[in-house]
Every structure is written in structure tokens, then in C-alpha cells.
Amino acid sequence: MRKIFYFIALTVLISAGCNGVNGDVEFRHDKTENILEVFINDNFFTSFFYPDTAKKPVLYPIHNSSGILITRGFPHDPRPFETTDHPHHVGLWLNFGNVNGLDFWNNSFRVSPENQHRYGTIKFREFISENPRRNELVVGSDWVDVNNNVLLDEETTFVFEEKNGMRTINRTSKLTAVQDVTFSGDKEGLLGLRMDRAFQEPSNRARRMFDATGTKLTEEAVVHNEGKNGVYRNANGDIGGAVWGERSPWVALRAEKEGEVITVAIFDHKTNPYYPAWSHARGYGLFAVNNLGGRGMHDDAEDVEINLSPGESISFTHLIVIGGDMSDEEIFNIHNDFN
Numbered sequence: 001m002r003k004i005f006y007f008i009a010l011t012v013l014i015s016a017g018c019n020g021v022n023g024d025v026e027f028r029h030d031k032t033e034n035i036l037e038v039f040i041n042d043n044f045f046t047s048f049f050y051p052d053t054a055k056k057p058v059l060y061p062i063h064n065s066s067g068i069l070i071t072r073g074f075p076h077d078p079r080p081f082e083t084t085d086h087p088h089h090v091g092l093w094l095n096f097g098n099v100n101g102l103d104f105w106n107n108s109f110r111v112s113p114e115n116q117h118r119y120g121t122i123k124f125r126e127f128i129s130e131n132p133r134r135n136e137l138v139v140g141s142d143w144v145d146v147n148n149n150v151l152l153d154e155e156t157t158f159v160f161e162e163k164n165g166m167r168t169i170n171r172t173s174k175l176t177a178v179q180d181v182t183f184s185g186d187k188e189g190l191l192g193l194r195m196d197r198a199f200q201e202p203s204n205r206a207r208r209m210f211d212a213t214g215t216k217l218t219e220e221a222v223v224h225n226e227g228k229n230g231v232y233r234n235a236n237g238d239i240g241g242a243v244w245g246e247r248s249p250w251v252a253l254r255a256e257k258e259g260e261v262i263t264v265a266i267f268d269h270k271t272n273p274y275y276p277a278w279s280h281a282r283g284y285g286l287f288a289v290n291n292l293g294g295r296g297m298h299d300d301a302e303d304v305e306i307n308l309s310p311g312e313s314i315s316f317t318h319l320i321v322i323g324g325d326m327s328d329e330e331i332f333n334i335h336n337d338f339n
Helices: 002-019 113-118 328-338
Strands: 025-030 035-040 043-049 058-062 092-096 121-131 136-144 150-163 166-177 181-184 189-194 231-234 250-257 260-268 278-281 286-290 305-308 313-323
Touching: 035 150, 043 150, 092 166, 166 305, 189 260, 189 278, 189 313, 231 278, 250 278, 250 286, 250 328, 260 286, 260 328, 305 313, 313 328
Parallel strands: none
Antiparallel strands: 025 035, 035 043, 043 058, 058 092, 092 189, 121 136, 136 150, 150 166, 166 313, 181 305, 189 286, 231 250, 250 260, 260 313, 278 286
């Protein structure tokens, strides 16, 4: 009986997310810090984070309905025993590693000035609309090269929902070419989420990390696996590291943190180019799905190339679900409602 009720609740949740009928969201601006905070029922969910120094706007940090952080703090707010790898992995974002030969994915403060010409930056431009009654935020950004020449105009719509302890983010990004643009297959993409250390897989690899206070780096690389218990799985039945590089309509990551079982799942939408996406999911905490991976992800994959003339667009829609101890059957139900 409980399972039947849960399925009904999931259906209502996804339907509400699609129709925007919930009115519990509040947007709070802090323009001095360049953040827009998202609250549901007066409880913090996430922030749209767009500081001038950032290489892309992101959602950061992200909490589940109990208030537990699911995203890594580094580099903006490091926590105890967090590693310092991949400083471009911040919160939830969307970008790509090969747009007209420019790498938008790996750009960060660690890129030297003499190498910046190889990278692209996504610059927040404007808040297009805010509709708390529909739980909807629409923002505009520009994909630019090192000389601020605009390649793509991005319009992204976020819909934030919470129902029965489950939170969702429905993200649609429409990318419109301002000049001739080519997306070429590459593993570095597309929708990324950098997870808290509890969601990492235990590893014997030594890494530089912060100490128990989260304020000082260890002198040498160390191994520290306490609390790490993340396990990936996908719709094909692949588990752990076997998920990487495989195509699947959904991928889920399960872990226990602060005594609570949390499942985070990313769903690809059937209207996206090259659906279902390749999984760019790593045990060290990168949780990404890549609709444009192609042979960059798998030797047997098809060639991926998308060419846009000025004014032409492509769109990507993904659903991120943050719930409890979810079964495959429950996840498949969400996928079917989403698609």
C-alpha cells in the first residue's frame, strides 16, 4: 500500500513540475554577492550563483529537503577532507568542451593568462523572468571567447519543486547561435553536478585535501575514505565504474549522509540531441550526463557534430531529482512521466 501511494506521489510531483502549479517557491536576491537564493516553504534549496569572477553561472550549493548538502563546497566554501581537484566543478552547471574548438568545460581560475585563448566563458547577462507561482526562473547568458565575442545566446529555464520530501530541478537550456557554431563530440560535457564527498566511491588514490577544519590544506596528498559510500547505477543495470561511457536515459547515485539515505538521479529527455546521453559519472564525485559525447566517451559511438548558423538553436532538457532510498522501479516511473 505504501508503494502504491509513493508511485501516486511521484506522478503528482512530476505533473506539478511540468505544469508549475505549486506556489511554494520564493526567490531572494543578494545583488552585492551576485546570488539569487531559492527557498521552498521558507527552507533554502539552492542559489543561482553568478559572481563576476566565475567562468559560468551555476546552481550552488544544493540541499535536499532535510537541509543536507549534496554538493561539494570547494572552491568557494571548502569543508573538511574535501579535495582540490577540478576547480571548475561547482554545483550544477551546463557547458561543453568543444565549441568551435574552445573548451568551456575546463575553464577555471587555474588556467594561466597565456592559455585563456583556448577556453570559453559563459557570462550571466540578465534575469529574464521570475515567476514564483510557477516555481520558474528564466535567465540569459552569453557564451564568449577570450575577446568577448559572443558565440551563443543561452536562455535557461529552471523549475524548482518539492513534494513529499523529494526535490526536483527541471532545467531547459536553449542555445542560439550568434555566429557559425560547431559542437564536436567530446567527453567534457554536458550537464554536470559535483557531489559532496559522501557520494564519492572509496579510493586508494592519495589527493591533496583540506584538514578536519576545512581551512588548511594537508601538506601532502593523503587517502581519506571515511564517510565515502556513493554507488552509481543506470537504467541498463550497470553499477559503479561500469556506468561511465554508457548511454542511459537515467543515472542515479545513492549514498548515506548524516544518517539519511539520499538518491540523486539525472534524467535525459527524449527530445535532446543524441538521446539517450552518455554517462560522464566518476567515482571521485563528478556526476554528469553528456548528450554530445560520441567517440569522446566510447570508441564504438557514432560521430557527433552539430552545426548551427546564426539564429539557429538547439535545446537540452534534463531533470534532477533529489530523493530518498529510491528503487529502480520508482526511478523508471519518474523517467516515464518526464518523457
